[in-house]
Amino acid sequence: MLRKTPTGTWIPAWVPESTATLSVLLLICSMVQSATGGYDGSMLNGLNILPSYTDYFKLNNATTGLNTASVFIGGFFGPIWAGVMTDRLGRRPAIFWGSVVTLLGIILQTAAQNIAMFVVARIILGWGSAISSVAGAVYLSETFASRYRAWGVGILNNFYYVGSLIAAGVTLGTGQWQSTWAWRLPSLLQGIFSFACIIVLPFIPESPRWLVSKELYEDARLSVAQTNADGDVNDPVVVAVYKEIIDTLEWEKKNGMTMSPMEIIKTPTARKRTLIGASVGPFSCIAGNVIASYYLGNELDTAGITDYNDQLKANVVLNVWCLFCAFGGTHLAAVWGRKPTALLSQSLLIVCLFIIGGLSKMYADNPDGASQALIYGDVAVMFIFQGIYSIAFTPLLYLYPPEVMNYPIRANGLALVGFSLNGLALLLTFVMPIALTNIGWKTYIINGSWDIITLILIAVYWVETKGKTLEEIDAIFEGEKHSSVPDIEDIRTGRKTVDVTQIELELHEDIGLRKRHEA
Structure with a gap:
């Protein structure tokens, strides 16, 4: 049964009475948000291998980087509005408008006639995706019951690989076509995920934290009940969660905290929260996965796998492997903790990068005499690297920042995460093909060296948030719980x-x- 539920916004809601059913709908919202980004990365990975795409646009290293990285131009500027939109319009309306803009970009990308049109389309696509990603992470972290949060929000990025897998399969299937539809059809199908997200929105409630901030108290209590106790507003857990939210937001209001973007740097505690939470984006981006995420073909070239059909097949296998690793990492984050999972993953990433660099050097020194064992060993470590990356940074990218950031800075803090992540991704996706072409194996050694610094920063500054509600995490930073x-x-x-x-x-x-x- 569906229950008409007030949302405080223009988007109405008819929410299932069953918490289990509602949790599934929230998961679907999370999945389709994630799959859009994953599809895009894998699609470009596939397209960059397809002659029908590279020949149509007459691409070289610079224009390949521009076509690929242009989505991050939109992703760079989108977060500037994302935080404010999410706070003022509501979490669900911000997701809606982000999805609409994404669909517009996808349509233009599919119809692209030249590089300029393709680039503009991807900027629009990135802008919309950035808005819906920020709003989605804030919404899901605030709406999921605390015991489900690790899985519910972790999946927000885990299904990146489902989107990747679908795109890899589609580009593998269309790769033999001789027309431009070999790349246009994969582009068009990317819109399925944003469309699915829009369909789900009327059946999930608004964030209870946002509703309390708008003084819609009974609506907020109902939202808590629907996500925790099958709509029973008198359940002890529901009453306690509701009281905790009200007490904490009231304390923040009394202490002069506002929803201004400047709140993220207003006090020493806010700056600490922001720096720790926002560090996940840059750390995940510079870890080294950009190479395989967008330039798997170039990476496989350095290992001696040069046939484009073999590279497309490797793209499919890679995404299946990473999906399983991401789910395993989410389980570790839920039962072991966010920080230990990140430390384990980061340590192994460093080892893998140096091994890949060494093996790639051996191949580069004698490509004609390289053994099959060397080639396949290099590819195997590349795959292991991507799996290890997926264990921590895939689920933690959107799970950890909203946990660390409190309500006044959460939306704008997540916007900063997106801003910094896309800024770095824009730079790295543009320069990586140039680096791989000009310095080859040394790219991996450089990447591994700066990952050591990241490991130290995680060990020293990150805090553990496992098993706590968003309000209970305040005790780590403020020294006390406010309820x-x-x-x-x-x-x-x-x-x-x-x-x-x-x-x-x-x-x-x-x-x-x-x-x-x-x-």
Whole structure:
């Protein structure tokens, strides 16, 4: 059964009464958001291998980089508006408009007649994707019950590889075509994910945190109930979560915190939260995955795999492998912790990069005399590298930042993550084919060296957020929790109990006083 649910926005909602069903819909929203980006990366990977694409646009190293990296130009500027849109319009409307802009870019990209049109289309596509990604990460982190958050938000990036796999299969299938539809059809099919996201939006509630910030208290309580207890607003966990949200947002308001973009640097604590949360984007981008994500063909060339059909098949296998690793990493982040998972992954990435660099050098020194064992060994380590990357950075990219950032800075902080990530990705996707062509194996050695610095920064500065609600994480940064209710996980598991009647009285008094004060 569906229940008409107020959202405080122009997009209505008819939400399932079953929390399990609603969780599935939230997961679908997460999946399709993620799949758009993954499809794009793998599609360009495939297109950069296809003669029908490279010959049509008469590409060289510079224009290949421009065509590929142009999506990050839009991704670079999109976050400038994403945070403000997400805070002012609501989480769901921001996702909607981001998806609409993405669809527009996809249509133009499919119809591209020259490099200029293709580049403009990808800028628009990147702009829309950046908005919906920021809004999606904020929305899902605030809406999922805390016990589901690691999986629910981790999947927001895990399904990058589902999109990648679909695109790899599509480009492999169309790769034998002799017309421009060999690359136009894969481009057109990219729009399926944004369209699916728009269809799901009317069946999921608005973020309870956003609703409380707009003083829509009963609507917020219903949203909490729908995502935690099959719509039972009197459930002890629901009452405690609702009280925790109200108390924390009230404390932030009393301490002068606003939704301004400047809030992310206003205080030492805000700056610390922002730097830790925003570090995930740059760290994930400079880890070394950009090479295989967009230039697998170039990477395989350095290892001696030069047949484009073999490269397309390798693209398919790579995405299946990375998908399994991403799910394994999400499980580790949920049960072991975010920071330990990141440290393990980063350490192994460094080892892999130096091995890839060494093997690629051996091939470059004697390509004609290189053994098959050397070639396949190099490719195997490349695949292992991508899998290890997927263990941590794929789920953590959108899971960790909104956990570290509190409500006043969450949307604009996530926008900063997107801004920095796309800025670096724009640079790296443009220069990587040039670097691989000119310095070859040394690219991997340089990449591995700066990854050592990243490992040290994670070890020293990152904090652990496993098993806590977004409000309970405040204690790590502020030194105290801003609500009197016990931790939610203790209530849910029965280690502690709450007096629902007493909390109801406190809520009634607090909200009543607040309304009288504002009147």
